[in-house]
Each structure stands twice: as C-alpha cells, then as structure tokens.
Amino acid sequence: MYLLEARRAQIREALRQAHRDASERGELPQAPFPPCVLEEPRSEQHGDLATNVALQLARGTRLGPRQVAAALVAGLTPQRIPVLERAEVAGPGFINIYFRDGWLAPAVGEILAAGLDYGASAMGQGRRVLVEFVSANPTGPLNVVNCRAAAFGDSLVRCLNAAGYRAEAEFYVNDAGGQFRKLGLSLEARLRRLRGEAAEVPEGGYPGDYLVAMASRYADERGMDVLEQEPERRITMLARYAVDRILQRQREVLERFGVHFDHFSLESDIRAARGPERVVEELSARGYTEERDGALWLKTEGAGDNDDRVLRKRDGEYTYRVPDIAYHAGKFERGYDLLIDIYGHDHHGEVQAVRLALEWLGYPVDHLEVLLTQMIRLLRDGREEKISKRSGNFISMEDFLDEVGVDAARFFFLTRTIDTHMDFDVELAKRQSQDNPVYYVQYAHARICSILRQAGELVAEADAAPLVHPAETALLRALAALPDEIAAAASSRAPHRLTAYARQTAERFHGFYAQCRVLGGEPAQSRARLALCSATQIVLARVLGLLGVSAPQSM
C-alpha cells in the first residue's frame, strides 16, 4: 500500500472508531459511518489532509456539523496515528489534519524500490478490458481526428494496465460493404485515367491524390490486366489491393505515433463467418425485427431510439450496423469483462441501436462503455477547412506529425478532455509546437538525468529525512500522489489528468532546482536530495510513458 493510501486508511479507521465511541456515549446519534473522503486541501493552511465526513454525518440530525467534527477529532490521537501533529475543526465543519515534518519522506524509498512500476495498483483486479479505437475506414490516410483518438485510446490502455486491469487495444477494419466497393471503383477510375480513358471518380467515391499515386504504383507492379476482369471481380480485387496498402500505411503511422494495437479485427472475416446472418436470424427469432417496404427493420423505436433502423436493405445487402452488431457480439464472446469503444461523436446516433440489438441478443450491455470524442473543427489561418476523406481534403496524420512532432502532438491532444470541441488551427499548432508544455516536462527530466550523471553514484536508498525545505516537501507531495493520479485517470477514463499532473510535478521540480542545491552540499542532505531527484526522474519517466511521450536524457 502506498504512503498516502496508508495514511488515509489509518485516519479513516481512527475516525470510524471515534464515531463508534461517540455514538455509544450518546454524543452522536447511531448511524452508519459514511464513506469518508480524505483529500489534499487546495490551500496548505488547511492541513495535509482534510475531510468533510462531519458535514455528511450532520445532515439530517439536529447537531451542528462543527459539533460532530469535534467529537470525531477527539479520536485522532498520536497513539492511533503516530505521525499526526494535530487535527482541528475548521470552517463549516471540515476536519483538517496536519502531519509532522518528514511524514512524506518514506515516499522516496517507495519510489526507488518500485522503479518504473511505481504507481501501479490492483484497482482493476485483473479484469480484462478490450479498448477499441481509431478503427478508421481503410479508405484513405489517417487524419488529425484519428490522431486525437489514437493518443487518447492508447494512453487509456496504458493507464488501465497500470491500474491493475488487463487491457488490450483493438482496431476494427471496415474492409467490406459499400465504402469498400467505392474505394475499388475510385481506384479503377484512376487506373483508367492513367491509361488515357476519361474515367471519373464515382459520386461519393474517394477523389484524394493518394489514389492517383496508388494507381501508378499498381500499374507498375501488376499492369492493367485487372481492367479486363468481370466488373465485380475487378472491383473487389482493386479494393482489396487498396485496403491492404492503406491499412499498412495507417499501421506505420500509428506505430510512429507510439500507438500499439494488440488486435486488428476485419469486417470481411466477420462476414465470412456469417456473423450478419446469425445476428439477423437471432433477432428475428426473438421478435425484434419487422419486414416493411421490402426491407428488414430492427424495432428500436420506443425502446430508447427515436426511429426503427434498417438491418437489411431492399437490395438484400446488410446495412453497416449488422456486421457492427455481429462484431460486438463477437467481442463479448471473446470473454472480456469490459468493452470500451472510442468513437467520434458523429457516430453517436448509432450507439443506441447497437446497444439495443446486443441487449436483445442477451449480452450484458452494461459491460459496454462507449466513449465519444468530440469533433475537431479544422482551421487554417482562421478559415474553416472541411475534413473528410470523401472530399479528399484533410490534414493527414503524417503531415501533422512531420510538422508538430510526435511528443508535442501526443501531449497536445492529451491536455484536453475528449469532450472539448476543439478549434484546430494547423498553422497555429505548428507555431505553438515550440511552446508546447511537453518540453517543460521533458526538460525537467533531462535536467535530473544531468545531475544524476554528474553525481556519479547510483542512489539505491537513502535517508530522506533531511528533506524539509518547502520546495522539497511540495515536490514530495506531488511524487506521492502518482498512484492516486493513475487510478483516477484509469477509472474516470481520463488520461488527460496525467498531462496536468506531469506539468505540475515538473513545475515543482524546477522550483526545487532553483532553490535547493543538490550536489556538493552537506553530505547527508546532498544524498537525500539526490534520492529525491532520482525519485522524481522515475515519476516523470513513468508519467511520460503512460502518455506515450519520450523522456529524453538530455535536451
């Protein structure tokens, strides 16, 4: 158990004891002891930890909160909590708790012992989680929107794993259906133009330049024979070729971005396994479908959706949502305890229908969490640009990474919650990449590495007791908070908390650095500060690792 957690548990137990004693003496009414939240007050004048339990307990009684607080404070004694300095009632009934100097020192040893595992917890209890994200159509290069989802999803997976879950990352590939066909047709048109025919990219197809380049490459590699094939066959062949190429390129960019996927699931495999047929048969057998106007509908209206949804079109084809449902059914069958989907907010209208279908198929939909990333509005020098593969107009992830850099890009996206509607000006982002806070954090890490190099000796363990300077304790406090931060980032699905934490920790280190000389001082103090530096280096490297950002040894 980490330091802060141990202190909280100790205090909580003492308060519970005090509550029981006071109840027996008749000072407080008999009532269950509420969940007692102990947090770090915003102002250090309010102590090292504070709680509002007394305010909770006083609710619904005739007693004043301060009176309740006083009864509880009586139980906070140095006998029960050796490190306690004092506890007092404050404001409307808060209990503020002050510890003796040096109470944070043990954190240093904890961190040095744990190394880069520091902050890991068993919160997730080994539960298996599948996180699906990006899942971009394999019909064009990835763009900045995918970049945001990639940064978020990848970091979330890392946080979950650090917090005791067993999380895996999955990419779903829509390599079948209507868009797949249109990709094939678009490539065909490019190939024909190459041969001098006046072919046009079909309506709703993909007019982007990347298919022009791909057509030349195709011709070089395989010639034009494909154009003599039967229409359906050549469309499929070309689409397959294009998807393979594009997916390969997507994987390379994601790799470069530090985003790792454990699984790629293909829609074509799901179709080959007759997943869509099975879904439709099962839903129909259970009475959730209806034939109407030559199509087959899922009866979602009135069940939480504002309309019925088509499953099978009049032309006999399945709508995209059927393989989607089959895919999710398959994910449940694969034995995960929790499924997390990360989609763009433009897909949110589809979520309810898929959830309903899965529920009707008997799957535990409360184990399916759908997180929606908000839209990015793309600006270029203040003017709006439409981002769409189909319009062929977008900023590719590759270009973005070329111009802004991997670390700055990841940090940039991870400072925002996924709920913000971002106005994203590429020119501005490029200009500001020099000012990106990521360098502030990395610089702190590099500075520490420099000190440790010069110290020449490895600090394995040290007596951290001499750390009493305000800048030292402020830094210690930040280091001790990492386990809480990781747990919170994982459980609230909010890895962006860690960018704020990283920045704050770096800030405290820079402050410490400016005020406290590490090398060449009094030996005991110097050793303690060296240990503190070492612990800080571990914490920064750990957080940056969870964010997918590099931790340079020098800058």
Place this chain on the structure above:
RNA sequence: GCGCCCGUAGCUCAGCUGGAUAGAGCGGCUGACUUCUAAUCAGCGGGUCGCAGGUUCGAAUCCUGCCGGGCGCGCCA
C-alpha cells in the same frame, strides 16, 4: 422539431465526480545566468464561470428553462 456534447481570463484549455479565496499555458509587463542545463526561476496585471431560477450548511460542478455554438437524426460508414 428530437437526441448527444460544449459555453470558465485577450487566446487555447483544466477544474480531481458538491467543498474553504476559481487555476494553468500562451500572449503582455518587471526582474534573475562567473555555481548541478535560462527549453528555467521570481513577480505584476487579467473573471457577472453564457443567462435566469431551483436543490442545501455550501454550486463552475447537480436539476429545470432559456440564449448561443458543434454533431447526429440515410435502405452511407
């Protein structure tokens, strides 16, 4: 019209699931390098938390209604 999301400093955004005096970065202004990396530090200025009600000891946070914006509401994905 209906659904989801957003509205916090000049700009870009946090605000730990209801706590004490609302924060950061950038931009603006002052200072600090013969000492472990100045990509740093110290300081100044900047706010009717969109508006109006409600819930309670206590609201940027929860509820309702408005106003403004984004995205959905395809037999496209």
